[in-house]
Amino acid sequence: MLGVRHHGPGSARAVAAALEAGRPKAVLIEGPPEADGLVGLAAEEGMRPPVALLAHAVDDPGRAAFWPMAEFSPEWVAIRWALGHGAEVRFVDLPAAHTLAAPEPAPEPAAEEDGAGRGPRVDPVAELARAAGYEDAERWWEDAVELRGAADPFAPFEALAEAMGALREAYGHGGHPRDLVREAHMRLQLRAARKEFGGDIAVVCGAWHVPALRRATTVTADRALLKGLPKVRTELTWVPWTHRRLARRSGYGAGIDAPGWYAHLFTAPDRPLERWMTKVAGLLRAEDLAVSSAHVIEAVRLADTLAAMRGRPSAGLGETTDAVRAVMCDGSDVPLDLVRDRLVVGDVLGAVPDGAPAVPLQRDLARLQRGLRLKPEAGRRDLELDLRKENDAARSRLLHRLRLLGVDWGAPAPGRASTGTFRESWRLRWEPELHVQVAEAGVWGTTVEAAATARAEARAGAARELAALTALAEQCLLAGLTEALPVVLGALADRAALDADVAHLAQALPALARSLRYGDVRATDTTALREVAAGLAERVCVGLPPACAGLDPDAAAEMRGHLDGVHAAIALLPADPADPAAPALAERWAGVLRRLAERERVPGVLRGRAARLLLDEGRLGEDEAARLMGLALSPGTAPADAAAWIEGFVGGASGGGLLLVHDERLLALIDGWLGSVPAGAFTDVLPLLRRTFSAYEPGVRRTLGELVARGPAAGGPARTLATAPGFATALDRERADGVLPLLHLILGTPGTEAPA
Incomplete structure (x- = not known):
């Protein structure tokens, strides 16, 4: 009975020594019996650990389980030894067919017979470490197993089995009731192997199970525990694994804190500490850190000294880490984190041969x-x-x-x-x-393209929201699924025809515009998609103005996002030379924005945003923009609505700050309105104004502050276009033309020579 700790290099070395000394005819390993036919692949050249046995339910592939194995895993060492010495190899744990059928722990059978209550789950290594006076279970395991050798290859297993026997007497199944079922199956397999091979058998399993496998039970009792277990049809294969996944304690991880360190301990033929420090030095040098051979020598000495001071048999990971931090990293944890990530854990990825079963x-x-x-x-x-x-x-x-x-x-x-x-x-x-x-x-499907096509068609049939269909159409174009695209577009057209919610239509249009642009780059035929997008845009143009009337502030803020999205989408929509109406779409959208900018029932944030979009497109003159702002900031407008108009016009990351820097009239209008807001209403509009202007770059805010600071003294009359210092009522073309000669000189273009 070779009781081990899974993924322990000390256990792996001890298993190799015990198998070499005992030379059994059969090796029984904790694992799913369905994998017996896959064991031979472990000897092939293309198999490189870390790897894992993957079992999944045939009818529900998402129901799966992994049995990871690294180069330093005792189970992997046992498999390789058996294959190399002609011994029979069998897995004896509960079949995966039962494990996957009942992922939740089974009700506790034979708890009274075992003398254990339910209680919390027990970590055997942590319990033994606590009994030995250690606070750190990993450190105890290193001291007791990983860093020690034994003259008798079987002595470590007997000592560990005795300790686990004491724990099983105290804790029973230790909060793992399903272990009783697993151990019953393992005892049955052990009996069958004894009949076939006699006593010349080695069992490699978790040390926790050894006392239960040695228990004297009857075949009838063990079969009773297995009776009626649910079962599903399963398939198994080998898959590559990673050191990083071994280090995770959740999901499919194995809970090993330092797989890279353990792999080093297992594979280093001699002087593991010196070899480890050399690895660390090589990594740090590759990152342009000054690490010399003297650093390596001093780090080895310090690690050995720390181990002696702490009473450890030799330097472990804690001592090597402390030495690396002090000597090679100058006390900094920044390069040390790199060592932990690249070496202590590592990104090692295993490989499996091409002959391994696969879907x-x-x-x-x-x-x-x-x-x-x-x-x-x-x-x-x-x-x-x-x-x-x-x-x-x-x-x-x-x-x-x-x-x-x-x-x-x-x-x-x-x-x-x-x-x-x-x-x-x-x-x-x-x-x-x-x-x-x-x-x-x-x-x-059996190919990536066929499976993606079928998946897209199924999603198109099940989609209930227009935005989901437009996103799916975009994915189909990006993925080049030409067969699925007509199905998706048909569902999209049907859904768009039935959906009367303008917000849904507006939310769907940007994805279609992006899809059309990608279709052009990827040489995909997007004629049908262009038709759907054009129809959607027309419906948005018709329905948006009435949908924007009478909205509350939250709904208006949400609609502003849709407004921006539609505006960007219409700008992205490529013109169709065969469609004479294509250029009219942009004109029609400009008309929608103008109606929104001028309607009083439209919330201020939407009116301001529409005016700004028109101004940026050159469809709204500066004088007209100033007129709309003057109307929005007139004394008859509620301060909150006026502040919302300002937020829509110059708020966010829309470049509104630079607009105010370069258009003094608009800044003067805002400044004049702000100075006229009554004291009682000022506290209501201040949060919105702070949100508007705080989004500007620091340099823009500073420039605006300097422009405003040049205004009249506090308490004076409100600034006007004529009295604002530094502002002009109209463009001074003569001054503007003065920069042209210098520009011609810089650009090397014909023109008037620059003044001396």
Whole structure:
């Protein structure tokens, strides 16, 4: 009975020594028996740990479980030894068919017989560490197992089994009632192996289970515990794993704090401390930090000294970390965090041979990855794509198709907006659970393209919101799903015809505009999409003015977002040379904005925003803008509504601050209105004004302050266009033309010579 701690390098070395000394005919390993047929793959050249056994339900691939194994895992060492010595290898844990059928803990059977209450879950290593006087369970395990050797290869297992026996007597199943069912199955498998191989058997399992496997029970009692367990049809395979995933304590992680350190301890042939410090020095040098061989020597000495002072058998991870911080990092945790991330944990990604079972979709994905030279990597990778290049465009289509299938291998890089340019930025990181997502997506088809097409068509039929359909149409264009696009557009047209909510229509239009722009770059036929977008834009133009009347402040703020989105979308919509009405859409939208800017029933924030959009497009003269502002800020307008108009006109990140800096008349109008606001209403409008002007850049706010500071003294009459210092009532063309000679000189263009 070789009781181990999963993923412990000390346990792995001890298992190798015990197997070499005992040379059993059969090795029984804690794991799902359905994987017996996959054991032989562990000996193939293409298999490189860390890897994991993946089991998933055939009818529900999302119901899955992993059994991770690293190079330093005792189970992996036992498999490799058995395959190398011609011994039989079998997994003896509860079948995955039962494990996946009942993910929740089963009711506690035989609790009275075991003498244990339910209570909280017990961590055996933590309990043993506490009994030994250690506060840190990992440190105790290092001292007791990882950093010690033994002359007798079986002695460590006997000592650990004795300790676990005492814990089982005190805690029973330790809050893990399903362990009783698992152990019953393992005892049955052990009995069967004894009949076949006699006593020449080695059992490699968690040390917690050893006392239960040695218990004298009857076959009838064990079978009774297994009777009536639910069962599902399952499939198993090997999948690559990562050190970083081993270090996670949630999800599919194994809860190992330092897999990179453990791998080093297991693989270093001699002088592990010196070799580790050399690795650290190499990493820091690669980051342009000054680390010499003298630093390595001093760090080794300090780690050994700390281990002696702390009474440890040799330097562990705590001592090496303290030494690296003091000697190589000058006491800083910044480079030390890099060491922890790159070495203590690491981004090692395993590999499995091509012959491992896989769903057809996984095989097609692997083929595409090889063809596009897009290798899965455990570390984060930033990828820049130029859609004008065939290979980059194909990479883009693959990543978008995977996202549509829910396989989030790549995500658009933050800060890069998809506005129809020919470049895309992606951030890639391959996580082991993506294999589960691929298995789940396999129900939609056997190839990535077919599965994404089927998934898009299914989503189009199930969508109930217009915005969801427009987003789906955009995804189909990005993914190059030409077969799915007609289905999606048909559903989109039907939904748009039935949806009378202008807010929904306005929310849907920007995605369509982006889709059209991407369609142009990717050479996709977007005729049908252009027709849908044009019809949607026409309906927005008709329905928006009445929808904006009589809104409360919250609804008006939401509608302002829709207004901006529609304005940007109409600017993006490409003109159709075959459609003589295409140029009229922009004119019609300008008419909508003008009606919004002039209607009194429209909230101030929308009137101000419409006026600003017209001004920026050159469809509203400066005099007209000043007139509209004067009306909005007239004494008859409620201060709150006037402040809202200012927020719509110059608020947010719309460049309103620069507009006021360069248009003195508008600034004078706002300044004059602000000075005339009654004291009782000033406190009501102040928060809105602060929000408006606080969004400006510091330099813009400072310039505005300087312009206003040049005004009349406090308490004087309100500033007017004629009395505002530094302001003029009209453009001085003679002064403006004075800069032309200098500009011609700078630009090297023909013109009047610059004055001396």
